[in-house]
Amino acid sequence: MCESASEFERASAVTPRGDGVYDAAIAPGWDIAGNANGGYLMAVAARAMGDAVGRPPLSLTAHFLSPGKVGPIEIDTEVVRAGRRMAVVRATVRSESGPVMSLLGTFADQPDGASSGPNLVDGAPPDLPSIDECVSAGPPAAAGPSGFGDRMFSSYHPDDVGFRTGEPSGTALMRGWCRFADDAPIDAYGLLVVVDAFAPVCFNRPEFPVSWAPTLELTVHIRERPAPGPLRVAFSSRFIQDGMFEEDGEVWDSRGVLVAQSRQLALIPKPMPA
Amino acid sequence: MCESASEFERASAVTPRGDGVYDAAIAPGWDIAGNANGGYLMAVAARAMGDAVGRPPLSLTAHFLSPGKVGPIEIDTEVVRAGRRMAVVRATVRSESGPVMSLLGTFADQPDGASSGPNLVDGAPPDLPSIDECVSAGPPAAAGPSGFGDRMFSSYHPDDVGFRTGEPSGTALMRGWCRFADDAPIDAYGLLVVVDAFAPVCFNRPEFPVSWAPTLELTVHIRERPAPGPLRVAFSSRFIQDGMFEEDGEVWDSRGVLVAQSRQLALIPKPMPA
Numbered sequence: 328m329c330e331s332a333s334e335f336e337r338a339s340a341v342t343p344r345g346d347g348v349y350d351a352a353i354a355p356g357w358d359i360a361g362n363a364n365g366g367y368l369m370a371v372a373a374r375a376m377g378d379a380v381g382r383p384p385l386s387l388t389a390h391f392l393s394p395g396k397v398g399p400i401e402i403d404t405e406v407v408r409a410g411r412r413m414a415v416v417r418a419t420v421r422s423e424s425g426p427v428m429s430l431l432g433t434f435a436d437q438p439d440g441a442s443s444g445p446n447l448v449d450g451a452p453p454d455l456p457s458i459d460e461c462v463s464a465g466p467p468a469a470a471g472p473s474g475f476g477d478r479m480f481s482s483y484h485p486d487d488v489g490f491r492t493g494e495p496s497g498t499a500l501m502r503g504w505c506r507f508a509d510d511a512p513i514d515a516y517g518l519l520v521v522v523d524a525f526a527p528v529c530f531n532r533p534e535f536p537v538s539w540a541p542t543l544e545l546t547v548h549i550r551e552r553p554a555p556g557p558l559r560v561a562f563s564s565r566f567i568q569d570g571m572f573e574e575d576g577e578v579w580d581s582r583g584v585l586v587a588q589s590r591q592l593a594l595i596p597k598p599m600p601a
Numbered sequence: 602m603c604e605s606a607s608e609f610e611r612a613s614a615v616t617p618r619g620d621g622v623y624d625a626a627i628a629p630g631w632d633i634a635g636n637a638n639g640g641y642l643m644a645v646a647a648r649a650m651g652d653a654v655g656r657p658p659l660s661l662t663a664h665f666l667s668p669g670k671v672g673p674i675e676i677d678t679e680v681v682r683a684g685r686r687m688a689v690v691r692a693t694v695r696s697e698s699g700p701v702m703s704l705l706g707t708f709a710d711q712p713d714g715a716s717s718g719p720n721l722v723d724g725a726p727p728d729l730p731s732i733d734e735c736v737s738a739g740p741p742a743a744a745g746p747s748g749f750g751d752r753m754f755s756s757y758h759p760d761d762v763g764f765r766t767g768e769p770s771g772t773a774l775m776r777g778w779c780r781f782a783d784d785a786p787i788d789a790y791g792l793l794v795v796v797d798a799f800a801p802v803c804f805n806r807p808e809f810p811v812s813w814a815p816t817l818e819l820t821v822h823i824r825e826r827p828a829p830g831p832l833r834v835a836f837s838s839r840f841i842q843d844g845m846f847e848e849d850g851e852v853w854d855s856r857g858v859l860v861a862q863s864r865q866l867a868l869i870p871k872p873m874p875a
Contacts, residue, residue, distance in 0.1 A: 386817055426681060429691060431705035438844065445806075448839070499723075567722070568721070568859070569825055588847060590864055
């Protein structure tokens with residue numbers, strides 16, 4: 328790790344122990360109410376998986392087993408198949424108290440936008456006020472103290488931030504800008520954090536409390552290497568049913584190119600125990 | 602396997618060998634141009650994973666390693682964590698010629714629609730003519746002989762079937778009805794087949810040939826147990842870029858309830874080698 332490494336690079340660094348096992352740590356300050364942000368934890372695991380196959384994630388799925396707490400973790404990687412272009416890798420993250428996350432992904436060098444073949448895009452970045460007119464906000468205070476919001480800056484569309492003051496918008500939608508606090512460039516690993524950086528979209532429906540919405544599974548497709556500059560994101564849900572909801576995310580770069588798509592399946596937020 | 606088992610149940614049966622290893626076979630007649638349908642192969646693997654944890658899939662991801670050919674396969678399952686409600690399992694499918702598919706999933710008893718909590722649905726089944734007015738169609742003849750279309754009946758919306766006769770609709774959309782040929786009930790395992798039963802949506806864009814579009818990864822969320830009767834499906838893509846596309850699927854039952862959501866990342870179809 329060179330001295331010029333960004334805070335995210337330092338907090339997500341992994342050290343190979345041999346035989347596909349990596350040592351790492353859940354760094355302080357990447358938590359929400361004491362639990363590591365899920366996207367951050369996925370990024371640490373992906374560093375180990377990417378090191379094992381010499382390329383970054385293209386499609387990565389994580390299943391969440393237990394909340395990640397600050398401290399040492401071990402990442403067991405296993406290369407299922409490494410081809411010329413694509414490699415499939417699986418991994419399990421373990422802490423002293425047991426398994427934390429299990430992952431499976433296809434890793435490949437990122438498209439750079441120079442490929443042949445037609446680009447047929449039916450979508451656009453969310454229409455946002457300037458980053459200064461958006462509302463810079465970490466997780467809601469009701470969720471407890473958080474360090475994550477000091478490391479990944481999330482600036483919400485003013486129409487989507489009412490949940491913080493007891494006035495949910497009524498629509499399961501969160502839009503805004505996203506960047507690292509130290510303005511470090513965002514690559515495939517950083518995108519894994521971005522897709523989990525905003526509050527659960529359920530918070531903007533009045534039916535739900537602002538409390539923990541446990542993610543069961545999160546899948547991210549890295550669609551292109553982002554150009555420099557803050558990213559625009561939009562998260563939404565169309566099917567809140569049977570106590571679960573899916574949350575779809577889109578991440579757009581400064582060129583207006585879709586650079587990542589995500590979907591997670593999560594449990595609806597329940598009132599915190601008194 | 603009882604005598605009254607459906608053709609799908611017989612074709613997806615697995616036999617435990619012990620230590621989490623299962624013997625199974627890719628049955629003849631579930632192929633498209635000689636390669637096993639990806640959803641069918643996922644269902645066979647999921648049978649083993651489900652047996653290992655005593656419950657069906659809730660969220661399941663498969664990464665495709667090589668085409669599945671008719672013949673014996675071995676499924677190595679590993680229970681990562683089994684809790685009271687949820688269990689996380691991973692598996693690898695191997696044939697005599699090497700690894701075919703790698704999977705990771707959360708398994709849990711299906712929601713039955715009786716849960717408490719609000720249901721907030723922003724969506725509806727596709728508007729379809731009656732199943733008799735839709736166009737019953739297997740894969741396009743250009744893809745070569747296929748048995749799959751004789752086992753899973755896909756009836757396309759008349760507006761979406763032009764790709765079979767060289768007249769693609771111009772929209773990356775496929776809608777229709779889906780049922781097993783023998784009208785067997787469709788459960789969580791059957792839904793895994795349904796989400797991969799229609800032709801790739803790229804076929805309805807004139808830019809692409811009607812040929813193989815290799816799936817890299819497919820994730821399915823089983824959202825509820827389907828009510829009896831044929832299912833309505835809609836598949837679409839919004840981001841065909843850099844030689845890849847995502848395909849989003851929705852499956853609706855006869856009550857008009859969303860029972861599954863799927864997303865895959867695939868390579869755009871390339872002309873077949875001469």
